[in-house]
Amino acid sequence: MNLEDLYSLLFDIYGDLKWWPAETKEEVVIGAILTQNTTWRNVEKAIDNLKNKGICSLKGILFSEKDIVKEAIRSAGFYNQKYTYLKNISDAIVREGGIEILKNYSTDDLHKFFSSIKGVGKETEDSIILYVFERKAFVDDKYTRRIFSRLGITNTEGKKLPDHVIECAEREFNVEQLKNLHAMIVYLGKDICKSKPDCNRCPLKNDCETGINNLLK
DNA sequence: AACCAGGAGAGAG
DNA sequence: CTCTCTCATGGT
Numbered sequence: 001m002n003l004e005d006l007y008s009l010l011f012d013i014y015g016d017l018k019w020w021p022a023e024t025k026e027e028v029v030i031g032a033i034l035t036q037n038t039t040w041r042n043v044e045k046a047i048d049n050l051k052n053k054g055i056c057s058l059k060g061i062l063f064s065e066k067d068i069v070k071e072a073i074r075s076a077g078f079y080n081q082k083y084t085y086l087k088n089i090s091d092a093i094v095r096e097g098g099i100e101i102l103k104n105y106s107t108d109d110l111h112k113f114f115s116s117i118k119g120v121g122k123e124t125e126d127s128i129i130l131y132v133f134e135r136k137a138f139v140d141d142k143y144t145r146r147i148f149s150r151l152g153i154t155n156t157e158g159k160k161l162p163d164h165v166i167e168c169a170e171r172e173f174n175v176e177q178l179k180n181l182h183a184m185i186v187y188l189g190k191d192i193c194k195s196k197p198d199c200n201r202c203p204l205k206n207d208c209e210t211g212i213n214n215l216l217k
Numbered sequence: 218a219a220c221c222a223g224g225a226g227a228g229a230g
Numbered sequence: 231c232t233c234t235c236t237c238a239t240g241g242t
Contacts, residue, residue, distance in 0.1 A: 036224040042240060043223090077239040081225085121225045141223055159232095186223050 003172055006151070010184040019183035020131040025099050026057045032127045033085050033119060034076040046076040058090040058098075085119025092117050099132065107135040122160075130178055138169040139182040143189030 022028045027047065034043045049072035050056035055064045070083050092113070096102060102110065110133055114125040123141050130137040140161045149157035154165060173181060 032223090035222090037222060037237090038224085038239080039222045039241075041222090045240095075239060077222085078224090078237045079239080081237055085225085119225070123224065127223085139223085143223070182223085189223080 003169060006153075007173070007177060007181055007184075010188065011180070014184045014187050017180055017183040017187065019179055020127070024057070025132045028132050029058070029089060029093070029099075029128060030056065030061070030086060032124050032131075033082055033089060034073060036078070036082070036085075036121075036124065038077050042075045042077065046073040049073070049075075058094050061086045061090045062094060081119075088119050089114075089117050103133060107133075110135065127182075130175070130182070134175050134179075136170045136173075136175055136178060138166045138178060140166060141182070141186070143185050144182070147185055147188060 020028045020031070022031055030050070031043055031047060034046050047056060050060065050069075053060075053064070053068065053072060055061065055069065055072070061069060066083065069086070070079050073079050073082060073086070076082060093099060093102065096113070102113070105113065107129065110129050111125065114120050114128060115122075120128075123139060126137040126139045129135050130139060145154070145159065145161060146157050148154045148161060148165070154161055169178065169181070
């Protein structure tokens with residue numbers, strides 16, 4: 001089995017999940033910050049609060065009272081930090097001319113731009129580049145590491161994936177596949193791969209235990 | 218009632 | 231460069 005086989009295996013289970021769930025690109029940016037180490041359920045409440053106040057946008061974040069925004073995003077946890085992070089990224093994007101202007105940037109320049117913002121780490125950066133700007137990026141999150149490790153693809157649970165794995169994925173898949181791959185991995189992670197493996201409930205069943213060899217060669 | 222969630226940054230070694 | 235700690239709410 002290789003990466004493509006893993007993709008079709010997951011696709012048979014989940015299909016096209018149509019990620020990232022959001023009404024606008026700015027909402028994706030906001031959600032990407034809010035979901036840091038937080039369940040999407042709690043992020044949804046925060047985004048609904050922002051929408052109800054009519055401030056679920058970069059300028060909405062920038063030009064609203066601090067306490068109003070903090071109260072709205074409280075359910076997503078770490079709200080003091082995340083408020084600062086949201087202001088940082090909103091300010092940076094708006095000052096650059098907005099998302100439409102950034103679409104003209106090369107993928108490398110987008111990486112440089114976002115990685116320089118305090119509050120935007122590797123995963124958030126890649127998520128935004130993939131889902132907002134629709135450029136190739138492999139999102140290496142906790143679920144990916146756990147599942148790849150459990151499948152025998154890597155033995156790096158808790159650590160970031162090796163560069164050659166990420167390069168392989170970005171070479172073999174197009175943007176739409178990379179979008180759905182990350183979505184499916186998150187779904188699989190939510191379904192079964194919590195703290196302990198439960199291969200009876202896992203949709204991958206035996207493929208998980210037997211491991212995947214010669215994945216990258 | 219401990220444990221963890223679609224992380225990131227600061228600080229220490 | 232790689233650990234470790236902190237940030238904080240809400241569901242199981």
